[in-house]
Amino acid sequence: MCIFLMLALNAMGQNFNNADLEGNVGMSSTPPDWFSVSSSDPVCQAYNNIAATPDITGLQGPVPLIGVSGAPHSGNTFVSGLLSGTPGAHHQEGIRQTITGLTPGKPYTITFFQTVVKQDNHLDNSGSWGVYADNQLLGISAPSSSALNFDDPTLIWDERSISFIPTNTTHSIKFLPKDDDPSQVVPLESLRMGIDHITLTPDSSHVYHDTICYGDLATIWASGANQYHWIPLNDPNNALGYDSVLYVSPDSTSHYYCITNLDTNLVTVTVLHSPTLELGPDHFVCPGDSTLIYPDVQNADAHHWSDGSSGYDLETDQNGLVWMIAENTCGSARDSLWIHWDSLQNVDLGLDTSICSNESLQLDVFYPEATYEWNHGSLEPSVLIESSGDYWVEISNHCGTKVHEFHIEQYPCNVSINMGNVFTPNNDGVNDFFVPINYKHVQEYRLLILNRWGTVIFESTDIEIGWDGTIHGEDASESVYFWKVDYAGVDENNNTIQGSLTLVR
Numbered sequence: 001m002c003i004f005l006m007l008a009l010n011a012m013g014q015n016f017n018n019a020d021l022e023g024n025v026g027m028s029s030t031p032p033d034w035f036s037v038s039s040s041d042p043v044c045q046a047y048n049n050i051a052a053t054p055d056i057t058g059l060q061g062p063v064p065l066i067g068v069s070g071a072p073h074s075g076n077t078f079v080s081g082l083l084s085g086t087p088g089a090h091h092q093e094g095i096r097q098t099i100t101g102l103t104p105g106k107p108y109t110i111t112f113f114q115t116v117v118k119q120d121n122h123l124d125n126s127g128s129w130g131v132y133a134d135n136q137l138l139g140i141s142a143p144s145s146s147a148l149n150f151d152d153p154t155l156i157w158d159e160r161s162i163s164f165i166p167t168n169t170t171h172s173i174k175f176l177p178k179d180d181d182p183s184q185v186v187p188l189e190s191l192r193m194g195i196d197h198i199t200l201t202p203d204s205s206h207v208y209h210d211t212i213c214y215g216d217l218a219t220i221w222a223s224g225a226n227q228y229h230w231i232p233l234n235d236p237n238n239a240l241g242y243d244s245v246l247y248v249s250p251d252s253t254s255h256y257y258c259i260t261n262l263d264t265n266l267v268t269v270t271v272l273h274s275p276t277l278e279l280g281p282d283h284f285v286c287p288g289d290s291t292l293i294y295p296d297v298q299n300a301d302a303h304h305w306s307d308g309s310s311g312y313d314l315e316t317d318q319n320g321l322v323w324m325i326a327e328n329t330c331g332s333a334r335d336s337l338w339i340h341w342d343s344l345q346n347v348d349l350g351l352d353t354s355i356c357s358n359e360s361l362q363l364d365v366f367y368p369e370a371t372y373e374w375n376h377g378s379l380e381p382s383v384l385i386e387s388s389g390d391y392w393v394e395i396s397n398h399c400g401t402k403v404h405e406f407h408i409e410q411y412p413c414n415v416s417i418n419m420g421n422v423f424t425p426n427n428d429g430v431n432d433f434f435v436p437i438n439y440k441h442v443q444e445y446r447l448l449i450l451n452r453w454g455t456v457i458f459e460s461t462d463i464e465i466g467w468d469g470t471i472h473g474e475d476a477s478e479s480v481y482f483w484k485v486d487y488a489g490v491d492e493n494n495n496t497i498q499g500s501l502t503l504v505r
Contacts, residue, residue: 015200016097016173020075027062028053030095031079037094037174042135044176045092054081054093057117057194059153067119067150070194073157074253078196080117083127083177085190094176099200102166110138110162110173112198115155116146116191123150124179124191131162132174138162143180144193147302152312154300155194159209164200173200205260211270213330214251218269221245225260232256233266274331275300279324282505284342284369286399290317291339293324300326300333338505340478342369344395344402353408353418361385361408361418361438366430367504370397381430415441415489419499425469426505434483434501435466444488449481457481469503478503 016033023031028050030036036053039046046052055062057080061069072078081093102108114129126145131138141160148154164173177193201207205224212218222228222244230240233255240246246256248269256267278296285291294313297303304325305314316322316339323336344367353361365372366381373394374383385391385408392405417439424431434449442463449458449467457476458467469476484498 016099016198019198020072021056021077021079021095021196021198022075023056023077025056025058025061025077027055027068029056030054031056031077034079034095034097037092037096037176041174043130043132043137043174044094045090047088047090051082051084051089051091052093054079054095063119064151064153066121067117068192070115070117070153070155073113073115073155073196075196078194080192080194081177082122083179083191083193084122091190092176094174095195096172096174098170098172100170102169102171103202104166104168106165106202108164108166109201110164110198111159111201112141112161112175113157113159113196114141114144115157115194115196116144117155117194118146118148118150119192120150122190122192124181124189126180127191127193128178128180129160129193129195130176130178131164132176133164133166133171134174138164140178147310149311152303154312156301157194157196199266201265202263205258205262205265207258207265207267209268209270211272212249214271214273215249217247217249219245219247220256220258220267220269222258222260222265222267225262227261229259230256231259272328272330273299275326275328275333277324277326277333277335279322279335279337282338282340284340284397285317287319287341288317290315293322293337295324295326295335297324297326297333299328299330301328302326306336338478340368340505342397342399344370344397344400353406359410359416359438359440363437364420364431365393365395365404365422366424367395367397367422368424368426370395372396415487415493415495417442417445417485417487417495417497419483419485419497419501421499421501423467423469423501423503424505425475425503433466433468436463436485439463439487441489442487444486446486448484450484451481452479454482469505475505476503478505 018031018033021031037044039049039052044052056077058077059071079095082091084091110131126143128141128143130140139162144158146156179191205222207222210218210220228244230246232238250269250271253271254269258265258267276298283291292315303310306323319341321336322339326333362384364382372379372381375392388408388410390407392403394403418437420437423434445463447460448456450456457471480500480502482500486496488494
């Protein structure tokens with residue numbers, strides 16, 4: 001059996017060297033074992049050799065700033081070539097390799113993966129590759145298209161095949177970018193195409209690949225032979241089946257040999273994963289400024305932002321909720337964040353209040369990403385007030401500074417309750433619940449929180465249980481809300497106080 005497998009694997013036929021186009025990322029360069037199609041070649045339209053040399057491309061470049069970068073179909077790099085109609089400086093950047101050991105008259109299939117790469121001044125969104133044997137055009141692949149932005153590292157790869165019957169044992173196989181429309185006007189209609197994973201297989205038997213989502217069952221099969229033997233590429237001693245059809249469910253993209261009584265072919269099951277997406281924390285910006293949201297997104301073919309744009313990242317000056325949906329054929333992911341206009345000038349702490357004689361008052365003026373200075377020297381957001389008097393606190397953040405002045409008056413009293421005016425339910429352990437700042441001798445208590453239309457959105461009769469800033473389990477928006485407290489003490493006198501609060505996250 002082992003001898004049969006070795007002979008079968010050796011009988012796979014001639015293939016391209018460095019089929020995955022692996023090399024060092026760089027401009028005007030070709031991977032090892034590959035050469036550019038020179039400007040003097042009859043099938044190339046480039047005006048000189050520099051305009052005929054493609055680029056070894058990957059996630060790191062060679063020039064991500066203008067979009068000459070992206071994720072390969074497989075391996076670490078691929079080749080991207082330009083087709084440009086600049087008058088007097090026409091580019092057509094292709095690659096070639098000489099194949100030997102071919103059987104004249106025997107059908108072969110040249111298979112490769114193609115994508116539209118784009119760059120900021122070459123934005124045609126559809127194109128193909130022309131395949132030549134020496135100077136004879138074998139065919140032009142079906143076009144691929146892309147609606148992605150030029151700087152999106154996600155590329156959409158399509159598998160394409162061209163039939164080939166050699167007339168000699170040796171042929172120079174050439175690949176040149178082709179446009180599916182006649183216009184080549186720079187910048188919108190000139191084209192950059194990518195190519196990766198180029199293989200050559202004899203057509204004595206035919207194999208059929210499959211693409212699945214993670215967790216699904218793949219069906220790969222072969223035809224044209226009488227005997228079949230399936231083994232994994234990375235485990236040749238493991239026989240998976242002997243029928244023309246094989247069902248597998250790999251966790252990642254995997255390759256299988258189909259050994260027949262005629263020849264051996266390599267079959268690929270491409271495994272796609274659902275997108276993952278993380279937008280990061282909320283953004284605090286000064287009014288009139290913009291902020292850049294750069295998401296951590298994986299495995300997405302398309303992006304949809306709440307403002308209708310579809311780029312990889314988003315620059316915005318809006319105030320409020322921003323969301324993004326990332327999609328591919330296997331599913332979608334959604335995430336959101338808040339953008340807060342961080343203006344201290346719109347914050348009214350409303351700190352004037354009264355306290356009972358011989359009692360103290362704890363004041364908390366916490367504001368996100370701020371520093372504090374009180375008239376008595378404290379630099380903390382929370383201070384203890386123990387006497388009547390005039391006070392001030394200076395609150396500063398990256399948008400500016402505001403001074404709040406207020407008066408505290410002490411009165412003789414038996415029953416007291418004081419409520420705050422700023423509420424920051426952001427789970428930082430400070431001011432996360434709207435409850436009384438202080439109280440004394442309160443026996444009966446009822447708190448109501450109302451929105452601007454007077455609708456009650458929260459109620460509590462326990463003085464220790466306050467509003468957590470949610471409405472029906474969802475975060476309430478930053479806004480001004482109103483509160484009302486009915487309370488009574490040991491003297492059984494009913495009292496009512498009410499006011500407004502500003503919710504800040």
